[in-house]
Amino acid sequence: SAPELQNQPRSIAVVGGGIGGMAAAFYLRQEFGAGVGIDVFEPDAVGGRLATVKIGDHEYETGGSVIHPLNLHMKHFIEKLGIRPREDVHSKMAIFDGKELTFEESDWFLVNFLRMLWRYGFSFLRMQMWVEGILDKFMRIYQYQQYGYSFSTVDRLLHAMGGDSFLTLVNQTLEEVMMGEGFSQIFLNDIVAPITRVKYGQSVRINAFVGYVSLAGTDSGLWAVDGGNKRVCSGLLYHSKSELITARVTSISLKLRPSKTGTTTTFYEVNYVGESGSAHTLYDIVVIATPLHQGKSDITFTGFSPPIPSHYPGRYHQTVSTLVHGLLNMSYLGITEPASQFTVTDILTTDTRGCAINSLSSLDPVHIPQGYQQPPASQAKVWKVFSQQPLSQEQLRDMFLSWDSVSETRWLAYPSYRPPQRKTPPFILHNRLYYLNALECVASAMELSAMAARNVALLAHHRWHQQAGKIDQEDLHIRLRGEL
Ligand SMILES: Cc1cc2nc3c(=O)[nH]c(=O)nc-3n(C[C@H](O)[C@H](O)[C@H](O)COP(=O)(O)OP(=O)(O)OC[C@H]3O[C@@H](n4cnc5c(N)ncnc54)[C@H](O)[C@@H]3O)c2cc1C
Numbered sequence: 001s002a003p004e005l006q007n008q009p010r011s012i013a014v015v016g017g018g019i020g021g022m023a024a025a026f027y028l029r030q031e032f033g034a035g036v037g038i039d040v041f042e043p044d045a046v047g048g049r050l051a052t053v054k055i056g057d058h059e060y061e062t063g064g065s066v067i068h069p070l071n072l073h074m075k076h077f078i079e080k081l082g083i084r085p086r087e088d089v090h091s092k093m094a095i096f097d098g099k100e101l102t103f104e105e106s107d108w109f110l111v112n113f114l115r116m117l118w119r120y121g122f123s124f125l126r127m128q129m130w131v132e133g134i135l136d137k138f139m140r141i142y143q144y145q146q147y148g149y150s151f152s153t154v155d156r157l158l159h160a161m162g163g164d165s166f167l168t169l170v171n172q173t174l175e176e177v178m179m180g181e182g183f184s185q186i187f188l189n190d191i192v193a194p195i196t197r198v199k200y201g202q203s204v205r206i207n208a209f210v211g212y213v214s215l216a217g218t219d220s221g222l223w224a225v226d227g228g229n230k231r232v233c234s235g236l237l238y239h240s241k242s243e244l245i246t247a248r249v250t251s252i253s254l255k256l257r258p259s260k261t262g263t264t265t266t267f268y269e270v271n272y273v274g275e276s277g278s279a280h281t282l283y284d285i286v287v288i289a290t291p292l293h294q295g296k297s298d299i300t301f302t303g304f305s306p307p308i309p310s311h312y313p314g315r316y317h318q319t320v321s322t323l324v325h326g327l328l329n330m331s332y333l334g335i336t337e338p339a340s341q342f343t344v345t346d347i348l349t350t351d352t353r354g355c356a357i358n359s360l361s362s363l364d365p366v367h368i369p370q371g372y373q374q375p376p377a378s379q380a381k382v383w384k385v386f387s388q389q390p391l392s393q394e395q396l397r398d399m400f401l402s403w404d405s406v407s408e409t410r411w412l413a414y415p416s417y418r419p420p421q422r423k424t425p426p427f428i429l430h431n432r433l434y435y436l437n438a439l440e441c442v443a444s445a446m447e448l449s450a451m452a453a454r455n456v457a458l459l460a461h462h463r464w465h466q467q468a469g470k471i472d473q474e475d476l477h478i479r480l481r482g483e484l
């Protein structure tokens, strides 16, 4: 029989074992039940861009590190998996212009408030209110997904959350939108640019939607997973009872097979290469959970009409994450006070020519041991430097008086966000072939991968069972008002 007429699909492939792929496995299991076989293909470490490195006796995050308190999917995962959030550690921010610190947060709320008021008027408060307003609309997606609604395109999903205003955010720069809201160029240069630089390694000319995500990423209450964020990925793999296939998918072909009833059935043949050579398997449904972009993955699609490209337009931005266990050179930051009194943990940078780094942060381990105390800057400790290019020995010598270990990870980290957004890639590549990372074209964050995973699992379910009423419904926020 045609697969659509069967009660359930027999087998599903998920390509990619990052948070998106593992969340997809979790939600696909939730939608399709225990009977379906789910295989997850991942050639490298489970976790993808969530990864840790070991320095001394401890592990440290080198990729995705912080989670927003209102990222409800990530919160739900750790509750379901019985994992705790990492213990909270003190953080304090400063801004560096390549020569000196132009702003240093105080331990006193009132002092920070008055300093900001003095320099920028009420811009700071207005920015927080602007971010909150967007967050209110962003949160609508949780209600839609709880009621089982899904969206066939990124534009429809964004529109359902925030109407035309969300589509405008994607197609204009953060600079344009904030200037339009009355924020000054000085405020953008001094405060907003350091935030977009630490979050996405890019300027205020990123799209305003990912700009908003950057600003939300400075809210209070950010958290991380005890033992490392990648634990969520291995936990979801286990919880979803999926099979991990340690292999790289090379191509996906459309196959037609005659069925007993005389009709033909379509399958997806997933071709892959693992340690024991190459092989292929047929699946009813396939979810691609890796960016289809140059340098990220190289999957060929054959037999599809219209053809599916291996790579969508647009490039990924390089962010190099360098973890140094060493002694900070205070004079690099233009600081004359004794290192023992320097308690800043996160140094953001302005968009100044000659400033080679995006940020410099004192890093705490993924698990905070009992009695742990952040070492002062006068002691050797772990620092994380984000830069677009790898750091030279000379740059390291400028920043550190001495070091005993350096660990460098070169990430093709997130898209280069340059609005206006070209047509966003589709969630639906073919009948039962889905593309989760389509959403990353507007913003990249763990929660967005999880959200896309749930959307794709719901889409796959509704399309299999021909439940069109749960796809692309308009005005959901009005129709569901008062439902929760
Ligand atoms: C330095 C850095 C800092 C960040 N900080 C934060 C943060 O603080 N908070 C936040 O929310 N987000 C952060 N992010 C973004 C966040 O990490 C990503 O949005 C998220 O992890 C993406 O998950 P994913 O599963 O969609 O993709 P990935 O994690 O990239 O997973 C895709 C997986 O697919 C695999 N793959 C590729 N090709 C194939 C193939 N052909 N066959 C099979 N498998 C394949 C890859 O090996 C990879 O494991 C950061 C990212 C970086 C790089």
Ligand SMILES: CC(C)=CCC/C(C)=C/CC/C(C)=C/CSC[C@H](N)C(=O)O
Binding pocket: 065, 066, 067, 068, 071, 138, 198, 199, 200, 213, 214, 216, 217, 444, 445, 447, 448
């Ligand atoms: C999706 C929503 C509403 C919020 C996500 C907010 C968030 C946590 C954004 C961070 C995204 C990101 C790519 C951060 C990279 S740098 C993180 C850095 N290590 C830091 O600690 O600031």
